[in-house]
Amino acid sequence: xxxxxxxxxxxxxxxxxxxxxxxxxxxxxxxxxxxxxxxxxxxxxxxxxxxxxxxxxxxxxxxxxxxxxxxx
Numbered sequence: 001x002x003x004x005x006x007x008x009x010x011x012x013x014x015x016x017x018x019x020x021x022x023x024x025x026x027x028x029x030x031x032x033x034x035x036x037x038x039x040x041x042x043x044x045x046x047x048x049x050x051x052x053x054x055x056x057x058x059x060x061x062x063x064x065x066x067x068x069x070x071x072x
Contacts, residue, residue, distance in 0.1 A: 026059040 031054040034042045041050040 027056045028059055030055050030057050 020039045034053050038041050044047070044051045046072045
């Protein structure tokens with residue numbers, strides 16, 4: 001009985017990393033210009049370009065919807 005429980009525990013832990021690896025979501029990088037209090041873009045003094053704030057965002061799957069029937 002103890003051998004059976006030990007076997008179940010080992011197999012459960014062996015499958016956990018594989019399942020976590022498959023469900024890794026796709027991401028894309030989004031960059032937005034920073035704005036000051038006056039509403040103007042903040043310029044970086046070294047590069048003379050607008051300063052940007054970047055984030056990694058998950059991509060969501062689009063679901064195809066059925067068309068709504070038109071009532072007469």
